Amino acid sequence: MNRRLFGLVCASVLAFGAMAQTAIARSLEDIIASGVLRVGTYADQPPMASLNNAGQYEGFDIEVANHIANIMKVKVEIVPLTTAQRVPFLQSGQIDISLGALTRTPERALLVDYTIPLHSESVLVLTTEGNAIKTWRDLNDPSQTLASGRGYWTTDMVKTELPNAKQELFDSPADQVRAVAQGRATAIVDIIDTMMAFTKQYPDVKWKVIESEIYSAWCAIGVPRGEEGLKNFLNVAIFDMHKSGKTQEYWAKWYGAPNPKPVPLDPVF
Structure with a gap:
């Protein structure tokens, strides 16, 4: 295969992959219509998220996920992830949002979108x-x-x-x-x-x-690239959690004390 033809094939494959990723990622309307919010986080990192003796997920991330799902009037489906899987699972559409103390970095921002900060670390x-x-x-x-x-x-x-x-x-x-x-x-x-x-x-x-x-650093909720409707909703929901004190309430419940560096309230985002 000559170099020009090879380049065209590679470009086509990449374009198809990008379209497939866009098609797989679910919009805010898709999530609400399905009745399920797929949340990626840890299964074994208490007090962030872990399985209890009854086989149910619990922790700070679970409180946040349930809070958001209640606003959307949908159920939560927890997808257990390792640290390395948080971004790829968003890119492939296997989850709708990623928790798990996802620190904002420029490198990750090339691959996924971030909400406003959820908490500090x-x-x-x-x-x-x-x-x-x-x-x-x-x-x-x-x-x-x-x-x-x-x-x-x-x-x-x-x-x-x-x-x-x-x-x-x-x-x-x-x-x-x-x-x-x-x-x-x-x-x-x-x-x-x-x-x-x-x-x-x-x-x-x-x-x-x-x-x-x-x-x-600041940790935020990760969302698939380009899902502006979902990101905008989450930004409003997170701001409301901060303003009402729910974020610190959930944090203190699971970590034993308020977060020492709370997210500053800023209504413009």
Whole structure:
């Protein structure tokens, strides 16, 4: 096949793929007509979202999904995802919206659309009163053992920024907190709200948060590219949640305290 013909074939394939994606993505009207909102989030990341002993999904994301679905007068269908699946499932039309603490980044914005922020996420240090460190940079010492999550982006950041500290990998935030509580690690550098939710299981431990912010970002709801009607509705619904206090109410219910960096109220979006 000559180069020009090959180029035309490739262009046709890409164009067909784009049309297929557009056709698969459901509009706001399609979702309402179907009676079901397909929501992508985690199945095993409490307090964000997880399965309880009764086999039902619960958590902050589930509260938000149900709140939105109630306004739309539709049912929620939770589609369990891994971190890496959140964007591809939107692109392929397997879900209508993506939760799961989807951080806004320029790279993702090339692939999907974002609503206004739903909540913030901040990386801080969680340790105990017995640890004499004053700032997160003090952790860059061989005497410090950091409990990090296997496969998390924060784990790579810790390895790069604190190369002299020891790093132990764990499968879940609950395991990370347990390691510090039991003295097998000295600190955690990670999304602080997620970690704090598990500290209540160890009331005898004197926990300490180093308040020097390492990283902060806004997380929003992801929607397929071009679905302006759906995005506009979600923006209004999220703003109403912020204004009424529902966002903080749901957050405090599942994370144990209000989000330390609430989304500023801005009626223009």
